[in-house]
Amino acid sequence: MTDLIRFQDVxxxxxxxxxxxxxxFSVRQGEIYALLGRNGAGxxxxxxxxxxxxxPHSGRAELLGESSENLSAKTRSRVGLVTEGHPVYPFMSIxxxxxxxxxxxxxxxxxxxxxxxxxxxxxxxxxxxxLSRGQRSLVVLIMALATRPKVLLMDDPAMGLxxxxxxxxxxxxxxxxxxxxRSVLYSSHILGDVERVADRVGILHGGAxxxxxxxxxxxxxxxxxxxxxxxxxxEWQASVPGLLRVQLERGGARLVLFDDGSRGEAIERAxxxxxxxxxxADGLSLEEAFLELTAGxxxxxxxxxxxx
Amino acid sequence: xxxxxxxxWAQARVNVILVLxxxxxxxxxxxxxxxxxxPPGWSDDETMNFAALLALFAGLQLGFAQFASESLxxxxxxxxxxxxxxxxxxxxxxxxxLTGATVFAFGPPLIWSLVQRWNSPWQHDGMWSRVLDFxxxxxxxxxxxxxxxxxxxxxxxxxxxxxxxFTAGAGLFGVAALGSMALLHxxxxxxxxxxxxxxxxxxxxxxxxxxxxxxxxxPDIPLRNRAGIALASGLLLVAGPPLMLVGRAASSFAAGxxxxxxAVLAILPEGEVLRADFDRDGFVVRRDADGREHEDARLRDRxxxxxxxxRQGVLTAFAPYWLDWGWPEPDQKxxxxxxxRAFAFGGAWTPVAPWRRIDINNASIARGEYFEHRTGRYHxxxxxxxxxxxxxxxxxxSAQCVRVWNVADRTHDVLVDLERLTMLRRVEVDGRxxxxxxxxPEGDRLLGVExxxxxxWAKVGYRAPFSYENAGVLRGERGLYVxxxxxxxxxxxxxxxxxxxxxxxxDMQRYSVSxxxxxxxxxxxxxxxxxxxxxxxxxxxxxPGIGQTATHALAYLACFCAPPPSLLLSYSRATPWANRxxxxxxxxxxxxxxxxxxxxxxxxxxxxxxxxxxARLWRRSPGLAIFWTAAVLVLGLPAWVLFRWCxxxxxxxxxxxxxxxxxxxxxx
Numbered sequence: 012m013t014d015l016i017r018f019q020d021v022x023x024x025x026x027x028x029x030x031x032x033x034x035x036f037s038v039r040q041g042e043i044y045a046l047l048g049r050n051g052a053g054x055x056x057x058x059x060x061x062x063x064x065x066x067p068h069s070g071r072a073e074l075l076g077e078s079s080e081n082l083s084a085k086t087r088s089r090v091g092l093v094t095e096g097h098p099v100y101p102f103m104s105i106x107x108x109x110x111x112x113x114x115x116x117x118x119x120x121x122x123x124x125x126x127x128x129x130x131x132x133x134x135x136x137x138x139x140x141x142l143s144r145g146q147r148s149l150v151v152l153i154m155a156l157a158t159r160p161k162v163l164l165m166d167d168p169a170m171g172l173x174x175x176x177x178x179x180x181x182x183x184x185x186x187x188x189x190x191x192x193r194s195v196l197y198s199s200h201i202l203g204d205v206e207r208v209a210d211r212v213g214i215l216h217g218g219a220x221x222x223x224x225x226x227x228x229x230x231x232x233x234x235x236x237x238x239x240x241x242x243x244x245x246e247w248q249a250s251v252p253g254l255l256r257v258q259l260e261r262g263g264a265r266l267v268l269f270d271d272g273s274r275g276e277a278i279e280r281a282x283x284x285x286x287x288x289x290x291x292a293d294g295l296s297l298e299e300a301f302l303e304l305t306a307g308x309x310x311x312x313x314x315x316x317x318x319x
Numbered sequence: 320x321x322x323x324x325x326x327x328w329a330q331a332r333v334n335v336i337l338v339l340x341x342x343x344x345x346x347x348x349x350x351x352x353x354x355x356x357x358p359p360g361w362s363d364d365e366t367m368n369f370a371a372l373l374a375l376f377a378g379l380q381l382g383f384a385q386f387a388s389e390s391l392x393x394x395x396x397x398x399x400x401x402x403x404x405x406x407x408x409x410x411x412x413x414x415x416x417l418t419g420a421t422v423f424a425f426g427p428p429l430i431w432s433l434v435q436r437w438n439s440p441w442q443h444d445g446m447w448s449r450v451l452d453f454x455x456x457x458x459x460x461x462x463x464x465x466x467x468x469x470x471x472x473x474x475x476x477x478x479x480x481x482x483x484x485f486t487a488g489a490g491l492f493g494v495a496a497l498g499s500m501a502l503l504h505x506x507x508x509x510x511x512x513x514x515x516x517x518x519x520x521x522x523x524x525x526x527x528x529x530x531x532x533x534x535x536x537x538p539d540i541p542l543r544n545r546a547g548i549a550l551a552s553g554l555l556l557v558a559g560p561p562l563m564l565v566g567r568a569a570s571s572f573a574a575g576x577x578x579x580x581x582a583v584l585a586i587l588p589e590g591e592v593l594r595a596d597f598d599r600d601g602f603v604v605r606r607d608a609d610g611r612e613h614e615d616a617r618l619r620d621r622x623x624x625x626x627x628x629x630r631q632g633v634l635t636a637f638a639p640y641w642l643d644w645g646w647p648e649p650d651q652k653x654x655x656x657x658x659x660r661a662f663a664f665g666g667a668w669t670p671v672a673p674w675r676r677i678d679i680n681n682a683s684i685a686r687g688e689y690f691e692h693r694t695g696r697y698h699x700x701x702x703x704x705x706x707x708x709x710x711x712x713x714x715x716x717s718a719q720c721v722r723v724w725n726v727a728d729r730t731h732d733v734l735v736d737l738e739r740l741t742m743l744r745r746v747e748v749d750g751r752x753x754x755x756x757x758x759x760p761e762g763d764r765l766l767g768v769e770x771x772x773x774x775x776w777a778k779v780g781y782r783a784p785f786s787y788e789n790a791g792v793l794r795g796e797r798g799l800y801v802x803x804x805x806x807x808x809x810x811x812x813x814x815x816x817x818x819x820x821x822x823x824x825x826d827m828q829r830y831s832v833s834x835x836x837x838x839x840x841x842x843x844x845x846x847x848x849x850x851x852x853x854x855x856x857x858x859x860x861x862x863p864g865i866g867q868t869a870t871h872a873l874a875y876l877a878c879f880c881a882p883p884p885s886l887l888l889s890y891s892r893a894t895p896w897a898n899r900x901x902x903x904x905x906x907x908x909x910x911x912x913x914x915x916x917x918x919x920x921x922x923x924x925x926x927x928x929x930x931x932x933x934a935r936l937w938r939r940s941p942g943l944a945i946f947w948t949a950a951v952l953v954l955g956l957p958a959w960v961l962f963r964w965c966x967x968x969x970x971x972x973x974x975x976x977x978x979x980x981x982x983x984x985x986x987x
Binding site for chain 2: 084087098099101102111116118
C-alpha cells in the first residue's frame with residue numbers, strides 16, 4: 012500500500028528545547044493512525060511540519076508524496092484539516108462557512124455538507140460564534156470531510172470537549188468516516204477515543220516514536236510479570252531485554268516488559284533464568300501501556316516498528 | 320477568489336464603516352472653525368498633514384487588524400490550507416485592504432465637502448478643487464496599509480509587530496508631511512505625483528508582505544534573498560528615520576537643556592560685561608578680584624525681580640545661545656519670503672464654519688483678502704448686503720511675493736514681487752475692486768524689501784526679527800519707504816523705535832559677539848568692542864553641576880544611536896547650528912571629543928560584525944548578510960534594531976535526545 016503521510020527522521024526544537032528528535036513513521040492508504048503523546052510531546056509540531064507551517068531542522072516530511080515544504084494548492088485541496096480548538100471565523104454563520112468552503116475548495120461537496128449538517132441538527136443560519144464547542148467541532152469535521160479529502164489530519168480534535176461532547180463528536184466522526192475510505196492521522200492524548208477508531212498507534216515520547224504498531228499488537232506486547240528473586244535488581248536488569256520498569260516488592264520484583272516482536276523468546280529466557288517458576292504474564296490496557304511507555308526514560312531495541 | 324474576497328469584506332466591513340464614521344466626525348470636529356475651501360486657507364501645511372495623518376492611521380489599523388485577527392482567532396491555518404493557498408488569501412486581503420484604504424482616503428474629504436456644498440452659504444465661492452488635494456494626500460493610506468501588512472508578518476510577538484507598525488507609521492507620516500509640503504508649493508499637476516508614489520510604494524511593500532505571508536510564520540524560514548532584501552529596504556526606508564531621530568532628539572534635548580542653563584551676558588553702559596543668571600534671585604553675578612562670584616546689587620530690581628537689563632539704555636543683555644540661531648548673519652530680509660507661503664494679504668478675518676447656516680449679515684465675518692502664491696491669484700471675500708461675495712484677480716505675480724505694510728497702523732499693504740521688483744495694490748472705488756500697479760515716489764526704482772528687526776539687540780549685531788514676520792520697509796535707489804495712504808512715504812526712524820530696518824541696525828552695532836571656541840556643551844564666548852578692538856569678555860558661559868553632567872551624559876549616549884556618517888559629519892563641522900541638520904550630534908560638533916567619535920564608530924562596527932556573524936549563523940543568504948552588515952555600518956544602531964525585527968533569532972538546533980535508562984522503583 013502507498014504511504015500517504017511520511018516522516019523521515021524529523022527533528023525540530025524551539026528555543027534550544029528539543030521537541031522532535033528523529034520522528035519517523037508513515038500512514039498508509041485507508042489507515043487510521045493515532046499519534047499519541049502527552050501534552051507537549053510534539054504532536055502539534057509534527058502536524059505543523061506536515062502542513063509546511065514549520066520547517067524541520069533535519070529530516071523530511073511528506074504529504075501525498077509531496078515535500079511538506081512545498082505543498083501545492085492541489086495537494087492542499089486533497090487534505091482535510093481539523094485543528095486543535097476548532098478555530099472558525101466568529102463573524103460567519105454555518106451557511107457562510109459552507110459558502111466559503113465551497114468557494115475556496117474545488118472538491119467541496121456541498122450536498123454532502125448540507126446533508127451532514129442537517130443530520131446532526133446544525134442549522135445553517137446559526138452563527139458560529141453562538142455554537143457550543145461540541146457543535147463547532149462537528150461543523151469543522153463536516154467541512155473537512157466535505158472536501159472529500161484523501162487524507163484527513165485531525166490534531167487533538169476532542170481537546171477541550173467534555174465527555175458527552177467528545178462521545179458525540181466521536182460518534183459523528185466514526186459515522187462520517189465510515190461513509191468514505193480515507194487515510195486519517197489523528198493525534199490525541201485521550202486513549203479511550205483512540206481505541207474506538209484507530210487501526211495503528213504511534214506513541215510519541217522524548218521527541219520520537221517509542222511504539223508504532225497496530226493497536227491490538229501494542230496491547231499484547233506490553234506485559235507485566237512478577238519474578239521471585241532475592242538478587243538485587245542492579246545485578247540482573249541489564250540482562251532482561253525490553254525492560255521498561257522494575258518495581259521491587261517483597262520477595263521479588265514486578266517487571267513491565269515491552270516486546271517489539273523480535274525479542275519475545277529472549278525475554279522469556281532471561282526471566283526464567285531469574286525465576287524458573289515464572290507465573291503467566293498480565294495484560295495491560297492501552298492506557299496502562301501508554302503510561303508505561305511515556306512515564307519516563309525508556310530503553311528500547313532498534314527492531315522494526317520501534318524507535319530506539 | 321470571490322469567496323475569499325467576500326470573507327475578507329465580511330471581516331473588515333465593521334472596521335471600515337466604524338473608522339470611516341470616526342474620520343468623518345473628526346473632519347467635522349477639527350474643521351468646525353476653519354474653512355478649507357476658501358483659498359488658500361490659513362494653514363495649508365497643517366491641514367494637509369492632518370488629512371494625511373488621519374488616512375495614514377486608518378490605513379495602518381486596517382492592515383494590522385486584517386492580519387492580527389487571523390492570529391487572534393487562530394484561523395491562519397484555516398485560511399491558507401485550501402486550494403486557493405496562502406497566495407490567494409493574501410491577494411484577497413490586499414484587494415479588500417487597499418479598497419478600504421481608498422475609502423479612508425477619499426471618503427472623509429468627499430463627505431465633508433458634499434455637506435459643505437449643500438449647507439455652506441459660501442458654496443458658490445468655495446474652491447472645490449481643493450477637496451481633490453486633500454483626497455490625493457490621503458492616498459498615503461495605501462502605503463500605510465501595505466506597511467501594516469508587512470509589519471504583521473514579522474516573526475515576533477504581537478507587541479513588537481505593533482511597535483514596528485507604529486514606527487513605520489511615524490516614518491510614513493514624515494514622508495507624507497514632506498511630500499505634501501513640497502506639493503503645496505509646486506505646480507498643480509505635481510499633486511498627482513503623491514498618489515502615484517503612494518500607490519507604487521504600496522505595491523512594492525505589499526509584494527514583500529505577500530512573500531512573507533506565504534513563507535509562513537516559522538522564524539526558521541528566512542525569506543529568499545530578493546524578497547528579504549526588498550522587505551528590509553522597505554522597512555529601513557520608512558521605520559529607519561524615526562528610529563534614527565531617537566538619537567537626534569536625545570542630542571537636541573540635551574543641547575537645549577544645556578543652552579537654557581548657560582549664563583546670560585550683560586553689557587553695562589560703561590562697557591563692562593557680566594555673566595548673569597535669570598534663574599537666581601540676584602540678576603547679575605559679578606566676579607570679584609579673587610575670582611569669587613557674587614550678586615551685583617546695583618542691578619537688582621527688588622520689586623519685580625525682573626531683569627532691569629532688558630530696559631534700553633541701562634544695559635544690553637543677551638543669551639549666548641542666540642548665536643546658534645544664525646547670529647551674526649548677514650541681512651535676512653529675504654529669508655521669510657523664500658518660503659513661498661501663502662499669506663493673508665490684508666483685511667479683517669474671522670474664521671467661519673461654512674457648513675453651518677451662519678448669519679452672513681454679521682459684519683465680523685465679512686472680509687478676508689488673500690494672495691495665493693501658488694496660482695498668483697488674489698482673492699477678496701466680502702459680505703455685502705447680506706450676500707457673500709468673492710472677488711479674485713489673476714495677478715501674474717511670481718511666487719516670491721511679500722506683503723509690506725505700514726507697521727504703525729498695520730494698513731496700506733502692498734504686494735511686492737521680489738523677483739520682478741514690481742508692486743501691486745488693491746483699490747476700491749464705489750464698491751468695485753481692482754488691482755493696480757504701484758510705484759515708489761518721484762520715480763525712484765524699487766531695489767527690494769528690508770526686514771524690520773528689533774532695535775534692542777542691534778548694538779550686539781543680533782538681527783532679531785520684529786514681531787510680524789513680514790514686517791519690512793521698501794528700499795529704493797534713493798532711500799527707504801513705507802506704504803502710506805494711497806502712496807508711499809519716506810521711512811523716518813523715530814526716537815526710541817523698537818524696530819529698525821536692517822541697514823539702520825548695521826550702523827547701530829557697537830559690539831561683536833562670537834564663539835572664541837565652539838563647543839555645543841561648553842562654549843567659550845568673546846565680546847569685542849568694534850570701535851576700539853578691545854576684548855570685553857572671554858570665557859565659558861556653562862555652569863558646572865550635577866544636572867549639566869547628566870545632560871552631557873545624555874548627549875554622549877545619543878552618539879551611540881547615531882549613524883556613523885552623521886558622527887563623522889558632526890565631528891568635522893567647525894560651525895554650529897547655523898544650518899541645522901537632522902544629523903547633528905551636538906557632543907561632536909566643532910571637532911570635539913575624538914574619544915567619543917572613536918567609541919561611536921567602534922560601536923557601530925561591532926554591531927555590524929555581530930550582524931554579519933548572526934546572519935551567517937542563522938543561515939541567511941550571503942546577499943542578505945551583506946545587505947544588513949552594510950546597513951548597520953551606514954545607519955548604526957537603528958539598522959541593528961530593524962535587523963532584529965526583520966530577522967528573528969531562529970530556534971536552536973535540537974539538543975541531545977532524552978537520556979535512556981531503566982526505571983527502578985522500590986516498593987513503598
